[in-house]
Structures are given as C-alpha cells and as structure tokens.
Amino acid sequence: MVRVVPDIPAVHRWFDYVVPDALDPEVRLGSRVRIDLHGRRVGGWVVEDRVTPPAGVTPRAVALSSGEGPPASVVDLAVWASWRWAGPVSSFLGTASPDRVVRRPAVPARPHPRTVTSPGGASVGLVATALDRGSSTVLRLAPALDANLPALELVHRVGPDGVLALAPSHARAVHLADRLRRAGAPVALLPDGWAAAAGGGRVVVGTRAAAWAPIGRMRAAVVLDAHDEAYREERSPTWSAVEVVAERCRRDGAPLVLVTPCPTVALLEGSALAVTDRTVERRGWPAVEVVDRTGDDPRTGLFSERLVTLLHSVLDRPEGRVVCILNRTGRARLLACAHCGAVARCTRCGGSVGQPEVGGELRCGRCGSGRPAICAECDSSRLKLLRMGVSRATEELSALVGVEAVEVSGGAPGTPEGVGARLVVGTEAALHRVGRADAVAFLDVDQHLLAPRFGAGEESLGLLARAARLVGGREAGGRLLVQTRIPDHEVLQAAVHGDPARLTDPERALRRELGLPPFGALALLRGAAAESYAGALRAVDTVSVSSPSADRWLVRADDHPRLCDALAATPRPSGRLRVEVDPTDV
C-alpha cells in the first residue's frame, strides 16, 4: 500500500492505493504512477511506502506505472520546499521528474575512468579550503576570471559521483559540461541526461531545475554566478535553486561552493567567504569610468562628451565594438510640451505617456490607452523629448558617431541581429546576446540603481559584472562607462575598485536595520482571496501583516520557520491566491 500525491495543482491531499503484484517491481518511493481519482485517471508520485490507510477507506489499485521518479531524498526535499515556499508538493516533484518516461535507471558510469585534471588558477587553494570546511562557502571571483575553473577543481578533488554543478543559463551549462568532459569527467547534462544522472557516477550539470537532480546523496555542489536572478523561479511557487541546493548539501553534509563576482547579502549570510588576492580581484574587473551628470540639464540627452570620446576611440579601431545599455524599450518614454512645459500624461490614469511611432499618437505605458500627440494643457502640438527609449537612442547615436547602430532588446535569444554589429544599443538583454565587446556604456545607470526593489543595488552590480565579462579585465583593456547622477553610489564604487564589499557591507547594515531579508522573512499575497487570507494571518502572533498597496498584502516574520509555519497552519480561503515567499518587489 502506497501514499500518492496527485499531479493536480489544486489538490493538496494525499491518497492511498494498493500496488498490484504485477507493478510491484517497478513501483517504489518516488515512482511516477497513474491512479483513478474521482472518476478520472491522473498522474501522481509515490511519496510514502508501506502505509496503513485511515479507517473506513478501501483503497483502489494503482492503475499504471509511469516509470522512474525522483529518489527518496528528493521526495523529502519536495515536501520541505512545499513548506518553505508555500506551494504544492506536486509542482516540486514535477520539476524533479524526467520530461519523458524513464523505465529503468542508466547503468552507473564506471568509477573514475580517467583522473580529472586540476585546472590550476587563482581559485585552486580556495576550493580546497571550502571542501575541507565541508559546509557552504561563497567564492568571490572577479568577473574576468574563468568561473568554470572552481567547478573543474572541485571535481578534480572529489571525483564525479554525487557532484552537482549549476549554471545560470543553458548555454553556460553546456559550456561547463564540455569543459568537464574534456578534463576527463563523466557528465550528465540535464534535462536530457536525467536517466544518466539517476544512474550515478557522473557529474550532474544543469540550470535552475537541476537543483532537483536525481542524486540520492550529494557529495559536493558548485553554483556558478550564484547571485544570478535566473536561479529564482518567477512563477509561483517562487523557489530558489541556490537555496534548494544549499538545503540538500546541509542534509547530506556535503560542501557547497557558491562562485560569484558579486555576492549578495543573502548568499553571504550563513556561508563562509573566500576571496582571491586583492590585486588579483582588482585586475579581474575592467577600468570603470563614472561620468557624473549631476550638473547637466536633464534634457541634454543621453550622450555625455566622455561617452562620445569613448565611442570614437573604440570605433576608430577596425574591429572595435561598443555596447550601450539603456533600460527602456520603445522610442520616446517621456515627453513634455515645448510651449508650456507640461509633462505629457495619460488623460485616463495620469501615468506618463510615450510616443511609440515617429509623429504617431501618445500611448500610456501603465494603462495602454492612446491619444493624439497634443498637449493636454495648452493644445500645442509641439512636444519635446525628456527621456528617450532604446529606439530613439539608436537613431541619435548613429547620427552622432557616423557608425550604424543596431538595436538589440528582448526577443528570442540567439537571433543573429546585432551579433556582428560594431555599435549595439539595447536593454540589459543585449548583455546576454552579445559575446564580446571592447567597451560597455550604461547610458542611464540610475534607472537600475533606483529601481523600486530592495535588491536593486545588488542586481545593478550583477549587471555591471556581466558587462565586465564582455569586455574582460583591466589588463585586457576592457572599459566600462556609466553615466549617473549618483557618482558616489556604493554599487559604482564597488565596481570602480573591483571590491564588492563596498556594496555588501553597507547593504547588510541597512537590511539588518530595516529587518529586510535575510534578516527577516517576507511573503507577498495577491489575488481575490488574498485579503481574507491576510485577515486570518493577522491573528497569528509570530507574523505581522501590512498592505503596501490596495491589492497586495505583505506578511513579515523574524525568520523563515516562523513565516512558513504561519502560512502552513493558516487554512487558505477558496479563490485565487498567489503566495510569493521572498518577494523581490516592495
């Protein structure tokens, strides 16, 4: 008799089924099965073995086996994650399961077919220390240094079996898998290599979802660019791959190495910090030029003299290449009347309006309503631009330097536009799409620094680190230029000095003072049923509830156990309810 979690998000109950003799060899803890539930056949996972059903219940038989599922340790982990992120167990079991039916596990890779070679480099000694420590270590490695090396060194020291390596993007996971194979390690690359991973004896490599890899017992793990937001699932439940891996390593007593050029306060809390030599780290950041635009008229545009000089000096070289980052899509994002000076606003909701087409109508970015391009105050049809978007910036920049600029923003990754261009203008997406550059310029870095999120500073430094990787370190001649009205900002100082502690030290103090994560835990409630759920939570004395805006409720507690216990113990009202534990906004 087994207990089964149905693969239906809205059904939170577990049900008991008899395992028929014919299915007995295949069905075990973690297996995927099909069951008859309430008149229909649905998928599910075995989450308990040899159970005794409650009195008065006569279980039906398991209908079919759907093959391999996560190992027992990962089933336990899913139950923990369900508590930690207030989501259904089934969603985590789904992430932990193979895409296609796997009938039997792969044969384990033969133990140590070849010795994995040590890559050498600045991080070798630091990896050794981290492994000896046996717990979690943040390895701060400047952006121009190869983040794959600590992963190679780790496998060199502990071997491939039971080792998990995560990368923030599929491309980087593929690259890391190649490097490991060339170094002599057997590798299972997720998601395709699920069965191979379950077979054991291989380093398991993958992205966010690989945090749920079928490894029975972890021996060590490494996360590349552990600060990267890609490790957070944005859809509800909003779990974090770094925290999932950290929990697995904690449970199995395995060392965890979090490699990152710019640790976040949350990563540093609960981990030891290992740093390279100060001069090595400094050289691993490019030269950063901060252009102070405090005195400039807001309408002088996005292009300082220093920027134009930099563009010319790079573009005069035959292969020279510059990427300009502006975090606003569209052509014109903020307009004002040339006659009376009134800012053009939406007549319906009062939001700012932009002008998507040359000479076209005005459109509100907030409510989407459109109106003719005429000043609402004085009827003048002459509007001037206060803040331009990427499209307009691309046009103006081409004219300014006499080199054709190519716009690269969002869209499908890997599209070839802009890949060969020498002058690229785009949103931060361009940093993911362009391979190499001689210089990166942030046309308005304040947009990032002042974003209305408490993690905005850390995210901004992450962006600068990503740009740093495109241009290389100080020795390689890489250049970053940032235009700002806040030249003393900790984020910019951290980048200028190649010293992330200049951000994390004050940031930690601020978080502690305000009781923000990691010094306190938050959950954001939204949806039609959020109000009544928030009302029920007000009665729990370990949490406090506030409402930052009309349809959102924020639940605070001193730590995650208190927060998660309160969320789990409070019955959910029917109706739409989205619970986001550890929200980044507000």
Add this chain to the structure above:
DNA sequence: CGGACAAGCTGA
C-alpha cells in the same frame, strides 16, 4: 483540476 450535484433563472 474537473465531474457531480444543488440552487437559481428563464420561457412556454
């Protein structure tokens, strides 16, 4: 989630 069933509304 989606089927079952009850309550509520409508038109001949």
Add this chain to the structure above:
DNA sequence: CAGCTTGTCCGG
C-alpha cells in the same frame, strides 16, 4: 417544470 447557467464541494 425542463433546460440551462453558476457555484460549491470533493476526490482513496
């Protein structure tokens, strides 16, 4: 009161 919609309940 059949025929339909809408809402609530519940699953082994």
